[in-house]
Amino acid sequence: MLKLYNGIPDGPFVLDVAEFERAFATATAAERDRDVNAARTAWEQSIQLYSGDLLPGCEDEWVFPEREHLRQKLLQALESLTRLSEAEGDYRAAIRCAQRLLELDPLHEASYVALMRSHH
Structure with missing residues (x-):
């Protein structure tokens, strides 16, 4: 995470x-x-924008x-x-x-519960 994007020459950076x-x-x-x-749209966008830890x-x-x-915000978004x-x-x-949450935090109990409910 922490990238600059510039879609046009001499344009603004994001x-x-x-x-x-x-x-x-x-x-x-x-x-x-x-x-x-x-x-839903904004949560999906925030999750997609998180491309990894800040300045790894x-x-x-x-x-x-x-x-x-930032990592805690990603967990909250998920x-x-x-x-x-x-x-x-x-x-x-x-x-x-829930699976992505567990990749980031293997002890996240609510994710296991969500997985069980979702597999009904």
Whole structure:
């Protein structure tokens, strides 16, 4: 994670961390407003934007808390999308999200529960 994107010469740069944070905030607001479709879209976007830990080769002390902060947001996005998918009866999506959560956090108990419910 932490890439600059520039689709046009001399155009503006876009930072993937900023895009991730923006999608996360949009999803959170959509959930608060009970806009399920907007929440699902924004959660999916935030998960897709997270391409890996922040600056994986950097060992500077300042990066560790920010790296963990972003990782926790990814876990929250996956948890939220798992719940939404289950509520909508999209069990395949719920299973995919729960499995991804378990790849990141093998002790995430709620993911095991979601997997069991989704395999009914």
